[in-house]
Amino acid sequence: MKTKKLINAGADAVDEMLQGVLVAHPRHLYAVEDVPRAIIARNGPRKGKVGLVIGGGSGHEPTFLGYVGKGLADAAAIGNVFASPPPDPIIACAKAVDGGAGVLFMYGNYAGDVMNFDMAAEMLALDEIEVRTVLTTDDVASAPADQREERRGVAGNVFIFKAAGAACDLLYSFDEVERAARHANARTYTMGVALAPCSLPQTLKPNFLIGEEEMEIGMGIHGEPGVARESLKTADAVTDELMDSILREMKAERGDRVAVLVNSLGSTPMMELYIMMRRVKARLDEAGLVIHTSLVGNYCTSLEMAGASITVMHLDDELQRLIDHPCDCAMFAR
Known part of the structure; x- marks a missing residue:
């Protein structure tokens, strides 16, 4: 059975979405x-500032283009649904935001994007x-802790990009921006659960099968x-x-601060x-951890x-300052 979508032609969906954005x-x-x-931020790039370019496949909105704006990313290169952008828009983004x-x-961290x-x-x-590169690798389920560099980047992107964008906006040096971005990534942990599949605009068919009474722990955002x-x-x-896996790896001490994101994969309502x-x-209270900010x-x-x-970023003083730094993006502001 085909799924129903409010689109025109599947092949046109991404470009028509961008026109609407x-x-x-x-x-x-x-x-x-x-x-x-x-896609470029009108008020982000400026002379003497490290330019931050993010990007990836469509279908994850508001990631990536929703986080382009002052105080966060300067540009986003957009690919087809669940597919990496080709080099041309990435190059165009970099040239547009290069402040010297x-x-x-x-x-x-996906092969096509790399x-x-x-x-x-x-x-x-x-x-x-x-150009330098920092990959996001927050998905706890996708590789063991001793292979952190092999993990996928998922919803933790929100906090990791936020910290890096703030470092850029505060005019950190290139070395310090890179350090802050890696530090943010290293202290961010995500675990997810899937209950039902999605369908691509081109196929209108589920991209995986799962039973009516089943769930899958740790499924990736592309299935x-x-x-x-x-x-x-x-x-x-x-x-x-989900929290057991995050807390086991995070190894926080009582009194530590965290930023928390409870994220819908698309159709899960706010009630849930x-x-x-x-x-x-409740789990963070039991562990003696303090929520500094939540989304x-x-x-x-x-x-x-x-x-x-669920994403938890293990804050320290620097990360708290970067997470709190103001930003004004199309789909996100603080």
Whole structure:
């Protein structure tokens, strides 16, 4: 059975979405001329500032383009649904935001993104634009702790990009921006659960199969296999399972501060997310941890996938300052 979507043609969905985004957010965003998938912040880039370019496949909105704006990312390169952007929009983004202090690429650790962003960096080097890369690797389920560099980047992108963007906006040096970005990534942990699949605009068919009474712990935001398929549990039991993995690895001490994100994968309603949030708070209270800031809602989605993820960033004084730094983006402001 085909799914139903409010689209015109599947092949046009991404470009028509971007047209709508630019119409809706002209104060924040514009596209590079003749490169419609290079989305630039109107008030972000400036001389002497490290430029921050993020990007990846469509279908995760408001990631990535929703986090382009002053105090966060300067640009986002946009790919097809669940597919890396090609080098051309990445290069256009970097050139548009280059203020002479270097350009930092940040994106989730996926093979296609690594290949295309690396190709773009090599081509930019020919134009004497220095580029460095920090991959996000917050998905606890995707590799063991001793293989952190192999993990995927998922909803933790929100906090990691936020910290890096603040460091750029505060005019940290290139070395210090890179250090802060890596530090933010190293202290961010995400676990998710999927209840039902999504479908791509081109196919209108579910991208994986799961039983009516099943859930999958640790499934990726493109439908990558998780760590366990189990019988559906209550919200508290699911939240406990996700939090057990996060707290076990985070190794925080009583009194430490955290930032928390309870994120919908697309179709999970706010009611269910807030039910999970109350349990997250209870678990953090038991561990003696203090919530400094919390986000609940659609922040890193997977089209209309049913499910949720929990992200915890283990704050220190620097990360707290960076998370608190003001930003003004099309779909996110603090």
